[in-house]
Amino acid sequence: MIKIAPSILSADFSCLGSEIEKIDKNGADIIHIDVMDGHFVPNITIGPGVVKCLRKYTDKPFDVHLMVSNPDEYIEQFAQAGADIITVHAEATKHLNRTIQIIKNCGKKAGVALNPATPLNVLDFVLQDVDMVLIMTVNPGFGGQSYLPHSTKKISDLKNMMIRNTLVADIEVDGGIDVNNINVVTKAGANVIVAGSAVFKQDNVGEAIRSLKMNSYN
Numbered sequence: 001m002i003k004i005a006p007s008i009l010s011a012d013f014s015c016l017g018s019e020i021e022k023i024d025k026n027g028a029d030i031i032h033i034d035v036m037d038g039h040f041v042p043n044i045t046i047g048p049g050v051v052k053c054l055r056k057y058t059d060k061p062f063d064v065h066l067m068v069s070n071p072d073e074y075i076e077q078f079a080q081a082g083a084d085i086i087t088v089h090a091e092a093t094k095h096l097n098r099t100i101q102i103i104k105n106c107g108k109k110a111g112v113a114l115n116p117a118t119p120l121n122v123l124d125f126v127l128q129d130v131d132m133v134l135i136m137t138v139n140p141g142f143g144g145q146s147y148l149p150h151s152t153k154k155i156s157d158l159k160n161m162m163i164r165n166t167l168v169a170d171i172e173v174d175g176g177i178d179v180n181n182i183n184v185v186t187k188a189g190a191n192v193i194v195a196g197s198a199v200f201k202q203d204n205v206g207e208a209i210r211s212l213k214m215n216s217y218n
């Protein structure tokens, strides 16, 4: 079952509440929230205070993608603000196992994100502990970039790694996904699809989400 997670990074920041209501009513399965600190990535977005305010606009899961250095320091704040899934970058923490445990101790689902240049083997000894792996299909920091073609093999290698180890974590992809390539990533094994521009930069977000689902491989 393919889930669409619109990224509010591409929404109108002056009215995030109504933007979330709009995708809630129009088929979004998950709300993807990009948190950037201007240090781990060259952009700054939103913090836990904003996430807390947005919580009242939907009951759909909040998927908080932390693109921040030292994520351990912020996990609890995002958990209290209403995150359901908290994803940290493997490159941003010195002790990935500990960081995952901090998320779990907050009672939240734990995700690990990998930049395009980061190999899958960093997951060898944590894969059994995570609920989701996020394969970045662009370099993190900005919406509207193009899908990096080498990502396809990485997604299918991860899928095979999970099958070999009889694990069932979600595989999320993020960056440059649209109606033309969603078939490729879903065929490779991704089941949670982040889409920023392909949802919010379209005239009709409902139609945009529907056509992403229709073009997915099932």
Ligand code: DX5
Residues within 6 Å of the ligand: 007, 009, 010, 032, 034, 065, 138, 139, 140, 141, 142, 143, 144, 145, 174, 175, 176, 177, 194, 195, 196, 197, 198
């Ligand atoms: C990039 C963010 C993405 C971004 C995706 O660093 O993590 O979630 O919003 O936007 P699109 O779908 O436009 O590439």
Ligand code: ZN
Residues within 6 Å of the ligand: 007, 032, 033, 034, 065, 174, 194
């Ligand atoms: Zn993201």
